[in-house]
Each structure stands twice: as C-alpha cells, then as structure tokens.
Amino acid sequence: xxxxxxxxxxxxxxxxxxxxxxxxxxxxxxxxxxxxxxxxxxxxxxxxxxxxxxxxxxxxxxxxxxxxxxxxxxxxxxxxxxxxxxxxxxxxxxxxxxxxxxxxxxxxxxxxxxxxxxxxxxxxxxxxxxxxxxxxxxxxxxxxxxxxxxxxxxxxxxxxxxxxxxxxxxxxxxxxxxxxxxxxxxxxxxxxxxxxxxxxxxx
Amino acid sequence: xxxxxxxxxxxxxxxxxxxxxxxxxxxxxxxxxxxxxxxxxxxxxxxxxxxxxxxxxxxxxxxxxxxxxxxxxxxxxxxxxxxxxxxxxxxxxxxxxxxxxxxxxxxxxxxxxxxxxxxxxxxxxxxxxxxxxxxxxxxxxxxxxxxxxxxxxxxxxxxxxxxxxxxxxxxxxxxxxxxxxxxxxxxxxxxxxxxxxxxxxxxxxxxxxxxxxxxxxxxxxxxxxxxxxxxxxxxxxxxxxxxxxxxxxxxxx
Numbered sequence: 001x002x003x004x005x006x007x008x009x010x011x012x013x014x015x016x017x018x019x020x021x022x023x024x025x026x027x028x029x030x031x032x033x034x035x036x037x038x039x040x041x042x043x044x045x046x047x048x049x050x051x052x053x054x055x056x057x058x059x060x061x062x063x064x065x066x067x068x069x070x071x072x073x074x075x076x077x078x079x080x081x082x083x084x085x086x087x088x089x090x091x092x093x094x095x096x097x098x099x100x101x102x103x104x105x106x107x108x109x110x111x112x113x114x115x116x117x118x119x120x121x122x123x124x125x126x127x128x129x130x131x132x133x134x135x136x137x138x139x140x141x142x143x144x145x146x147x148x149x150x151x152x153x154x155x156x157x158x159x160x161x162x163x164x165x166x167x168x169x170x171x172x173x174x175x176x177x178x179x180x181x182x183x184x185x186x187x188x189x190x191x192x193x194x195x196x197x198x199x200x201x202x203x
Numbered sequence: 204x205x206x207x208x209x210x211x212x213x214x215x216x217x218x219x220x221x222x223x224x225x226x227x228x229x230x231x232x233x234x235x236x237x238x239x240x241x242x243x244x245x246x247x248x249x250x251x252x253x254x255x256x257x258x259x260x261x262x263x264x265x266x267x268x269x270x271x272x273x274x275x276x277x278x279x280x281x282x283x284x285x286x287x288x289x290x291x292x293x294x295x296x297x298x299x300x301x302x303x304x305x306x307x308x309x310x311x312x313x314x315x316x317x318x319x320x321x322x323x324x325x326x327x328x329x330x331x332x333x334x335x336x337x338x339x340x341x342x343x344x345x346x347x348x349x350x351x352x353x354x355x356x357x358x359x360x361x362x363x364x365x366x367x368x369x370x371x372x373x374x375x376x377x378x379x380x381x382x383x384x385x386x387x388x389x390x391x392x393x394x395x396x397x398x399x400x401x402x403x404x405x406x407x408x409x410x411x412x413x414x415x416x417x418x419x420x421x422x423x424x425x426x427x428x429x430x431x432x433x434x435x436x437x438x439x440x441x442x443x444x445x446x447x448x449x450x451x452x453x454x455x456x
Contacts, residue, residue, distance in 0.1 A: 031426065032291075033291035033292075034291070034423060034426055035423070036291065036292070036293040038293050047291070047292040047293065047295075047310065047312050048292075048312050050312075051292075051312040051313075051314065092447070093440065093444065093447075094444065095444070096444065096445075131314065131315075131316070132314075134315060136315050136318055136327065136328035136332075137318075138318050138319075138321075138324045141318065141319045141324075141412075144315075144316070144318070144319040145319050145412050145414045145415065146414070148289070148316065148319065148414065148415075148418065149414045149417070149418060149422075152418050152422040152423075152426075153422065155422075155426060156422055156425045156426050156429050157429075159426055159429050159430045159433070160429035160430065160432060160433045161433075162433075163430060163433035163434055163437065164433045164436065164437065167433070167437035167440075167441075171437070171441055171446055172437070172440065172441065172446050172447065173446060173447050174446055174447075174448060
C-alpha cells in the first residue's frame with residue numbers, strides 16, 4: 001500500500017470546483033453571446049436569462065478567484081533557477097528522455113499558468129463589471145470600448161489556457177486529477193513531480 | 204427588394220417639428236419635461252422617448268452671414284451597422300427587408316454595447332433598460348405607408364423612397380455630394396447638404412470604432428481557434444508524446 005500525502009485541503013478542492021463550474025457557465029454563455037448561438041436557448045431559455053446567468057456566475061467567479069490567492073499566489077511568485085530550467089526543457093513534456101528539474105509545490109508551468117489565470121481573471125472580471133453596471137450614457141463610450149476589448153482578449157486567452165490546463169491535469173498526467181477529488185496523492189507520485197515540496201514538508 | 208431610405212434636405216426644412224410630433228404620436232412615446240435653455244431647440248438631445256429631433260444650429264458662414272439650420276437627427280440606418288455588429292442578442296437589433304435597422308425590445312438584453320458601437324451616438328435606453336431609437340417606422344413601411352416623419356413633413360424636407368432614386372433626385376436638385384452615399388456601406392438616412400457636414404453637426408468621416416472592427420475580425424475567430432487549438436494540441440501531444448506515467452518517470456531515474 002502506497003503512503004499518501006495531502007496536496008490539497010477540503011477548502012481548496014471545493015473552491016477549485018466552484019471556480020471551474022463558474023468558468024464553465026461563463027465560457028459557454030460567453031460563446032453564446034459572442035456568436036449569437038441561439039441553440040443555447042434550449043439550455044438557458046432565452047438570452048435575457050443567459051445574461052443573468054453570465055453576470056452572476058461572474059460574481060461567483062470573482063469571489064472564487066480572489067480566494068485562490070490564499071493557496072497559490074505566494075508560491076507562484078517564487079521563480080527559481082530550477083523553474084527556468086523547467087521552462088527550457090518544456091517541463092519534459094516534449095520528449096520522453098528529458099528529465100525535468102526538481103519542482104516545488106507547483107511546477108514552473110503551473111506557477112505561470114496560475115499567474116496568467118489570476119491576471120486575465122481579474123482583467124476579465126473588472127471589464128465585465130464595467131460592461132454590466134455602466135449607465136447608458138455615451139460619455140463613457142471609450143471606457144466601454146476598452147472594457148469590451150479587454151474582456152474579449154482575456155476570453156481568447158482563457159479559452160485556450162483552461163482546456164490546456166484540463167488536459168495537463170487529467171490525461172497528460174495520470175494520478176493528478178485525484179487531487180481535486182480526494183486531495184491526496186501517493187508519496188512516490190509526489191516525489192517524482194514535486195520533489196522540493198516533499199522535502200520541505202518532510203514526509 | 205430595393206433598399207429604401209430617407210432624404211433629408213435642411214434647406215427645405217422650416218423647423219416646424221411636425222416630424223418630431225408625428226413620430227411621437229405613431230410610436231406612442233410620452234412627452235418629456237424640459238427646461239428653457241434660451242433656444243428653440245427642444246429637447247436638447249435624443250431621448251428614449253424621442254426618436255427624431257430637429258437640431259437648430261446658428262452659424263456664421265465664411266461670407267459672415269448668420270444662418271439658422273434645421274437638421275433632423277436620428278438613427279442613420281447604416282448599411283454596415285456598428286450596433287448590429289456588436290449586439291450579443293440575436294434578433295434584438297435586426298435589418299428590415301426595406302434595409303432599416305430596427306429593434307425588438309423583448310430580445311434586447313440591456314447590455315448597452317450598441318451605445319458604444321454606434322458612430323452617431325443614437326441608441327438610448329428606456330426605463331426598462333431596453334434599446335430605443337428610430338426604426339424608420341418599419342411597422343408602416345412594411346405595409347406600404349410612409350414613415351410618420353416623412354408623411355407629415357409639409358415641405359418635403361424629409362422624403363422617403365428607394366435609396367438610389369433619392370440619391371438621383373438630390374443630384375438632380377444640384378447637390379454634388381449626398382451625405383451618407385457611401386459611408387458605412389451607405390446610410391439609410393441621406394442628407395443633402397450645401398455646406399460641409401461639420402456645419403450641420405455631422406462627423407465628416409463616420410466609422411465604426413476601430414476596436415469593434417478589430418474584435419469582429421480578429422478576436423472573435425480567435426476564440427474558436429484558441430479553443431480548437433488547445434484541444435488539437437492536447438490530442439497531438441497525447442498521440443506524439445503520450446502521458447507522463449509514473450512508471451516512465453521511474454525509468455528516467
């Protein structure tokens with residue numbers, strides 16, 4: 001029987017699912033608005049209802065995103081020489097022979113991914129709030145147009161980054177997904193992927 | 204069906220504002236309380252309950268002669284409409300078979316993006332947060348009637364008909380250039396100006412905001428390309444390199 005170590009606590013797991021769930025609603029309805037997908041009326045009922053879902057899922061997303069800062073920000077801001085080496089070797093993903101350098105609680109790619117999600121998430125939230133809560137006045141047209149642009153640039157970024165994250169956390173790395181269900185991983189698994197972290201917690 | 208349009212001739216307008224009133228009457232738009240600003244022009248701007256308004260412009264020309272110009276301000280019914288382009292709700296803003304830009308309040312989701320997408324600052328929002336603007340009386344024109352404004356105009360300052368015929372008419376009347384002939388794929392409200400458009404309070408080169416064009420041409424397709432690209436990259440990676448299995452990681456050591 002493998003010894004297990006805890007990688008995520010219950011709060012982290014629940015919050016991750018809340019963030020993922022709200023993002024899914026936002027992205028689907030976002031595509032609906034972007035391309036006027038009337039097929040989505042069979043899910044949301046009408047575009048008016050879909051807007052309500054989109055706006056309030058956005059509120060959930062913002063709260064959840066802010067809460068992730070507790071878990072991931074400080075570690076994500078600490079880039080080491082090992083992380084630079086990880087990037088130069090593409091994390092060992094583009095060859096079966098290359099060995100990635102030892103990694104912390106989050107590997108270099110995960111750190112970068114988190115920072116991208118945090119920055120793009122804050123930008124898409126702020127611009128979304130402007131579009132949602134603005135008065136109808138044309139005096140603020142410039143602000144609305146900039147928000148519209150930022151909202152869509154971040155959307156393009158996130159609809160690329162998040163499917164990539166889902167792939168890397170499931171099919172590409174068997175054994176990873178259980179962190180978001182049980183929060184624990186086999187010690188051996190952790191040693192291979194987060195060596196520095198395992199040393200730090202001293203299991 | 205040939206595209207229909209309005210031809211507005213400020214030189215013929217006597218400023219009676221019959222069109223303002225007729226428009227309100229046909230569209231059941233309530234009156235609005237305004238204040239005396241020391242000008243005949245009233246109300247000072249388009250409102251959710253005022254689709255068409257006569258602008259009164261006092262101006263001195265190069266010949267130093269004071270002129271008083273009366274110009275109808277309203278939705279221009281652009282051939283390439285910024286409001287339709289940016290609108291996320293299907294059917295909220297739509298083109299009628301006569302070529303006008305009309306709206307359906309039930310489909311409008313109240314996002315107000317059309318306010319930012321309009322080159323002419325036309326869309327207004329009513330107290331229920333729904334779009335409100337001139338729809339060229341498509342509920343009349345579809346039945347072969349004239350729009351309320353054109354119907355009531357006593358001097359022919361607002362004329363309605365086939366767009367090409369109206370342009371021909373204006374040229375025959377001696378107007379070399381018709382405002383809105385080519386801009387934005389042709390406007391549905393044409394203006395016969397004898398002086399530069401600026402004098403009449405119109406922008407010389409109306410255009411959809413560049414960011415909206417960029418969004419439409421680049422960012423929109425990128426959303427599909429990004430999502431598809433991520434999925435395709437994942438499939439390719441899985442096939443070409445495969446997953447990082449624990450056993451393989453072990454073997455690497």
